Every structure is written in structure tokens, then in C-alpha cells.
Amino acid sequence: xxxxxxxxxxxxxxxxxLKTILEDEDYTVTQAEDGAALRKSFxxxxxxxxxxxxxxxxxxxxxxxxxxxxxxxxxxxxxxxxDTTVQTAVEATKRGAFHYVCKPDIQGLPVTIARAIENRQQxxxxxxxxxxxxxxxxxxxPIFQSAQLQAVVRTIERVAPSDVTILITGESGSGKEVIAxxxxxxSSRAKNRIIKINCAALPRELIxxxxxxxxxxxxxGATGDRPGLFRQAExxxxxxxxxxxxxxxxxxxxxxxxxxxxxxxxGDTVSYKTNCRIIAAxxxxxxxxxxxxxxxxxxxxxxxxxxxxxxxxRERRDDIMPLANAFLKRFAAQANRTLRGFMPSAVERLTGFxxxxxxxxxxxxxxxxxxxxxxxxxxxxxxxxxxxxFVPTEGHDTNFTLLEGVERxxxxxxxxxxxxxxxxxAKRLGIGRQTLYNKIKGxxxxx
Numbered sequence: 368x369x370x371x372x373x374x375x376x377x378x379x380x381x382x383x384x385l386k387t388i389l390e391d392e393d394y395t396v397t398q399a400e401d402g403a404a405l406r407k408s409f410x411x412x413x414x415x416x417x418x419x420x421x422x423x424x425x426x427x428x429x430x431x432x433x434x435x436x437x438x439x440x441x442x443x444x445x446x447x448x449x450d451t452t453v454q455t456a457v458e459a460t461k462r463g464a465f466h467y468v469c470k471p472d473i474q475g476l477p478v479t480i481a482r483a484i485e486n487r488q489q490x491x492x493x494x495x496x497x498x499x500x501x502x503x504x505x506x507x508x509p510i511f512q513s514a515q516l517q518a519v520v521r522t523i524e525r526v527a528p529s530d531v532t533i534l535i536t537g538e539s540g541s542g543k544e545v546i547a548x549x550x551x552x553x554s555s556r557a558k559n560r561i562i563k564i565n566c567a568a569l570p571r572e573l574i575x576x577x578x579x580x581x582x583x584x585x586x587x588g589a590t591g592d593r594p595g596l597f598r599q600a601e602x603x604x605x606x607x608x609x610x611x612x613x614x615x616x617x618x619x620x621x622x623x624x625x626x627x628x629x630x631x632x633x634g635d636t637v638s639y640k641t642n643c644r645i646i647a648a649x650x651x652x653x654x655x656x657x658x659x660x661x662x663x664x665x666x667x668x669x670x671x672x673x674x675x676x677x678x679x680x681r682e683r684r685d686d687i688m689p690l691a692n693a694f695l696k697r698f699a700a701q702a703n704r705t706l707r708g709f710m711p712s713a714v715e716r717l718t719g720f721x722x723x724x725x726x727x728x729x730x731x732x733x734x735x736x737x738x739x740x741x742x743x744x745x746x747x748x749x750x751x752x753x754x755x756x757f758v759p760t761e762g763h764d765t766n767f768t769l770l771e772g773v774e775r776x777x778x779x780x781x782x783x784x785x786x787x788x789x790x791x792x793a794k795r796l797g798i799g800r801q802t803l804y805n806k807i808k809g810x811x812x813x814x
Contacts, residue, residue: 368728370415370484373408375399375431376447377424380561385473387416392477394693402426406434413439418476418482419464420454422446426783432462443483445476508527509689514684519675521545526673527553531792532625537677540727540803543648546677551604562596567612567801575617579624581631599628600643610647610670611656611689618663645670680722680729690726694733695745704735708801712747720752721775723806728797751795753780772800775810778803 372394374382379400386396401403402425417435421428446459446467456467465483468476470532472597487807511520516553526533527550535543536646538635544563551561569577596605605615613621624630624643629638647654647670680687691709709717722728729814732752733745740749779798785791806812 369417369481371395371397372416372418372480373405373414374395374397374418375401375405375423375428376418376420377401377422377638378420385476388473388477389480390810392480394480402431405431405614407435409438415442415487416465417442417444418468419444419446419482421435421446422461429462431460432464434461436463436802441487443487445479445581447473447508470507509694510686511688513685515678515683516686519677521677522673523550524553526550528555530644531672532645532647532670533673533676534667535646535677536653537648537650538679538725539650539798540725541677541679543677544606544724546675547604547606547608547646547648550646551644552607554604556603560600561604561606561709562600562643563606563608564596565608567609567799568595571614571617574613575620576633578617578621579630580635581678582622582632582634593632594733595630595632597624597641597643602642604644604646607645607647608672609649610666611649611651611653612661613662615660618666622663622666622669626713628739647671678682680725687722687729688714690729691717691733694730695737698734698737704737705743706740707744709745710747711804713745713750716750716752718749721774723778725796727798728795731795731797753777753786774806775812778806778810779812 369392371390374385375398376382376385377400379528382398382400386398388398399408401423405426417439419428419431423431432444434588435442439635443461443465446456446464447470448455448459448467449470459467465486466479468479469502469688507669517578523546532549536544537543545740548564551557564577566574575581576593576595578596581599583592594658607621610618624641627638628641630641631638649662651661653662653667657664658669680690690710695706695708717729717732720792724731732750735751736749740746781792781795782789785795789802789807791804793800796803800805
């Protein structure tokens with residue numbers, strides 16, 4: 368069924384005609400002949416749309432609109448009226464009506480109802496999103512200002528309520544973990560935990576025990592039974608970050624767990640049923656990871672029922688200043704400082720920079736600026752980032768895209784500022800050390 372419609376009208380013939388039309392459109396239809404019957408319905412499940420006659424024998428439809436919105440705030444109301452004056456339509460809209468239809472001309476009614484239901488669904492999604500954001504990151508909501516991020520959020524709103532496996536792709540520092548948190552918060556599993564593991568951070572010999580659990584004595588150092596993250600995430604969500612860095616043989620065992628919905632701890636002879644939603648993420652291009660043997664192709668197809676790509680910060684510049692202002696507010700409060708914002712020169716530098724470390728680098732940059740600035744506003748001199756333009760470096764391969772060239776030069780500049788210290792360079796750029804090593808090698812940078 369498309370939706371539930373309640374017809375409130377005192378004309379039996381009109382109600383019967385509308386019921387026939389709407390049921391032919393696959394709607395579920397109920398009826399009320401007056402205001403009293405409508406009020407009795409308030410104790411029942413809310414309809415998606417009410418068709419409300421403005422002239423009822425015991426009530427004025429305009430006066431009923433606030434009551435409807437109070438009892439069924441999400442229900443859309445389409446007014447049925449024989450009064451074609453603009454004033455009546457405007458007044459009905461002011462009191463909460465979605466639209467109005469003039470009797471007896473109701474040919475466009477199915478289209479109006481379809482639009483009303485779509486509007487209701489969008490409002491419900493928006494409310495769900497606000498509730499989810501309020502529970503995330505200690506109440507510090509992420510920024511979805513740009514059209515690219517808003518498109519990502521719309522996809523997430525549609526797929527989060529299901530248990531479908533989701534793969535999030537995007538560069539390091541672009542916010543993949545935030546998106547995973549949002550998916551979990553919008554899902555039916557939000558009342559339970561989201562457990563996270565960075566597959567690149569664990570030694571090869573420990574990752575299976577961490578994921579699947581282990582029995583006492585199953586390997587050196589296993590001094591007791593370990594439940595494993597699949598068991599800990601029971602009823603909730605398991606977030607596998609940087610899954611392409613997981614050893615291939617472990618990927619094979621993971622695939623078996625996902626297919627059978629059973630997990631066997633290392634050293635055990637008994638398997639246990641598992642019930643957790645899987646969200647995976649990688650900063651690699653999946654086609655290249657598969658080609659290079661870093662990601663099993665069959666596992667990729669298993670975890671990417673829905674794929675969500677998170678664009679890098681340089682491709683969603685509308686997010687830069689909203690993020691920067693949010694970070695400024697947070698870090699200024701932590702440092703017990705009063706800062707009004709950013710001077711125009713600082714705004715120009717921030718919005719013009721390419722941010723190879725993405726949101727993580729921006730966050731680190733703002734935190735540093737807050738601690739080191741002396742004035743009431745962040746000045747361009749408080750920033751450590753340089754106004755770097757793409758200039759090919761002599762003696763190296765220059766077959767890069769413009770954005771790759773900018774990123775390459777940003778890394779070179781930061782390496783110069785740190786005297787070639789890779790650990791400090793990675794920290795200042797807001798990226799992982801291994802990610803920096805990969806970029807240095809990929810860009811042919813001579814350190």
C-alpha cells in the first residue's frame with residue numbers, strides 16, 4: 368500500500384467516489400463524516416494524509432487544522448473546499464494545511480496526495496537525522512553544508528534503517544568514521560553499541576583473535592578466553608576501518624563469517640551465531656586494491672551491497688568554513704578563550720588550501736591556531752598552512768592531475784618545514800604515517 372488516507376467530509380457520495388479513486392491508486396482509505404468522528408480518530412494510528420472538508424456540519428475545517436497538527440504532527444492535510452478565494456487557501460496554509468483542492472474538480476487529487484506523502488517522508492527523515500546527530504560525538508554534530516555531503520546523507524537516510532552491509536570509501540581524514548557513526552545512529556541498532564577496529568593498526572598475528580575471539584592457551588599470551596569484537600558488537604554495529612589493510616587470509620575467514628553468520632574463536636571447536644551489522648571503510652581505490660591483491664574481490668562484493676563515497680575536503684569547499692568555525696568554537700572553549708572568528712585573510716587561506724589531510728588536518732590546524740593566536744580573531748599569520756600553487760618539481764614525474772600535484776607540493780612543503788621528519792609531517796598534515804609513506808613513494812618525493 369502507498370499510504371493511509373483519512374477522508375473527512377459530510378457528503379457520502381463524495382466520500383464514496385474519493386474512496387474508489389484512491390483505492391484504485393493502492394491507498395488504504397478510512398472515513399469520518401464530521402468533526403466529532405475525526406476527534407474520535409485521534410486515539411488511533413495517524414494517517415499519512417487527511418482530506419479535510421472545510422465546511423462540516425459540526426465544525427469549521429480551519430478550526431480543526433490546529434487540533435490535527437497537535438495530535439498528528441506528521442500528518443499532511445489537503446483541504447477540500449468549494450470556496451475558491453485565495454484568502455481561504457492562504458488561511459488554511461497558515462494553519463498547517465499542505466495544499467487545497469477545489470470541489471468538485473478533483474482530477475489532480477492523486478498527484479497532490481503523492482506529493483503530500485513524499486513531503487511527510489522527507490520531514491520524517493529530517494527528524495530522524497536531527498535525533499541521530501544529537502546523539503553523536505557527544506552532541507558535536509558533523510557539518511553537512513555542501514551539496515556533495517548532503518547527497519551522501521540522503522543516501523544514508525535511505526539505507527541506514529536496514530541491516531545491509533555498507534562500504535565507505537574516501538581519503539584518510541575525510542570523515543569515514545563520522546559517517547559510520549551516523550549510519551549506526553540512524554539504524555534500529557542505535558540502542559546497542561558500535562564497535563570499531565582499525566585493521567591497519569593491529570599486528571597480523573593478533574587481528575583474528577581481536578575480531579573472532581580466542582580460547583585460553585590458543586597462542587602465546589592468550590591467558591584467558593577472549594570474546595572478540597563480533598561478540599562484543601552483538602545486536603549493534605561492527606565498523607571495520609581500513610579493511611583493505613587486513614591480511615588476505617583473515618579476509619577469507621571474515622568472508623566465511625559474513626556468509627554463515629557464525630564466528631569461531633581462535634583455538635575453539637565451537638562456532639557461535641553472530642548478529643551485528645557490518646560497516647567497512649577503506650582509503651584505497653577498491654579497483655586498485657583488488658588488482659594489487661590487497662582486497663579479496665569476493666569479500667568486496669560481500670561488503671559493498673551499498674557503497675558510499677566520501678569526497679575529499681578540497682572537492683566540497685562549502686564545508687571548509689562551517690567546519691573551521693565549529694572547530695574554533697570547540698577548541699576556544701577547551702582553552703577558555705574568547706575568539707570572534709577568522710579574519711578575511713585567514714578565511715581566504717583556509718578556503719584556498721587543498722587539505723591533503725582533509726578534515727582531520729583542518730581540525731589540527733584550527734586547534735593549533737587557537738592555542739598560538741594572540742588576537743581576538745584568527746589571522747593568516749596564525750596558520751601554518753602555506754599558499755601553495757602547483758609547480759612541477761624538476762627531476763620527478765609530472766604526470767599528475769592538478770589535485771595530485773597540489774597534494775604533492777603540500778607534502779614537500781611540510782617536509783621542508785619539519786626538516787624531513789616524517790612522523791611530524793604526518794601529524795601536521797593530519798594523516799597516518801603509513802599513508803604519508805605511501806604518498807611519498809607514489810609521488811616520487813626524494814626525502
